[in-house]
Amino acid sequence: MADQQVNERLADYSGYNPEMTPEKALALFEEARAAGCPVARSEQMGGFHILLDYDDVKKVSSDDAFSTEAGMFRPVVDRPPLPPTEYDEPEHTKWRDLFRLGVDAKTSDKIEPGVREDVVALIEGFAASGSCDLVRDFAVPVPLLAICRILGLDPARGAELRALTDDLMANLENPAGAAAAYGALAQFGVAEVENRRAEPRDDFMTSLANAEMDGRPLNENEIAQTMASLLSAGHETSTVLMTNMLHEVLSRPEVRAALIADPKLIPAAVEEVLRLHPPVMGLYRRMKETRDVNGVELAEGDDVLLCWAANNRDPAVFDAPNEFRLDRKRNRHLTFGWGTHACLGAPVARMEMRVGLEELLKRLPDIELTEPGKDYKFTNLEWVVIESLDATFAPRSA
């Protein structure tokens, strides 16, 4: 009975449902799991299954029956796929290899000194004023400048890139708008690629200029798709995570004090924020073949949400799953995905968070949020966000 009641309430689950908040959704997921319902069901957007169990999601993340070709977001919209994620094999591997030209195991170390310079310059930019909005003045520009470093773009073009990202994110669910957003990205990307063909450099845009797909140079659409993916996967996610991290750490005086006393604890704080507050609740798959998961039939054609936010609070894997613990051992959260589509940028994202927090707490240890403990909100595409973080501190000269 309890099972049936919680499933009825989860039938309304969607980030698009104005009645649903991230907090309510997490409480419902917890109730469903406790009621013995690890595969829940929403009837929103044509209906989809919600995988709440950590082990289930890990298992299905390398199963080709769970296809990404219909897109990783819902509702399904006619727009160019975001590579590599929105391709199944064998195309997925071709795209993933292309992305590895720009984001590999060495990228994080390579760009860290530059990211630190950017972070320090941003802090110095607002230090004298005694106040800032940590979203606008820090969480947005830090990852944006990091993406400029990866792509090899002049940081002065950061504002232009931000506008292209905003336009893309606002239009991923709107075919007409998406076509215009991809068109603008194509124009931007093709001009940069042509410039690198004339004057090669050591950057991702030069790799794209030289890259081949099926034995021919990349076409205009493929360049736009690559730009769109890097801006959504690499920039928007990191901005949201940086916001969540600053919000969580600065809303907890004891955590902030511990990190100032021992900055070596910062990576543990970053992992706890990743676990408890992933930038998206989860992403979708469509079944290419029928599978049984935990006794529930996921039939060919069904939609399925891999719900990382719920998996990361699975009590079978994490002790006291709702608590923020700096001493958590083996924090094996799924926020960077798992298996076939595991995030290529995870080391870069972790480095941006660590460097951001190291420099902010070192330079402005007295920084306080005007409104700690804010509520998270859903925006389009089930992103879980906080829109602004006003903060104050004693002004210092640069």
Ligand code: HEM
């Ligand atoms: C907080 C920051 C980030 C989070 C939470 C995040 C999360 C994810 C997740 C969950 C996936 C898997 C998608 C799926 O299974 O459907 C993914 C894939 C991917 N991410 Fe990230 N990401 C972040 C930052 C980055 C950055 C900075 C980059 C690049 C510089 C990046 C590049 C990619 C790429 C290329 C893929 C596609 C992998 C594939 O499909 O084979 N990500 N990311």
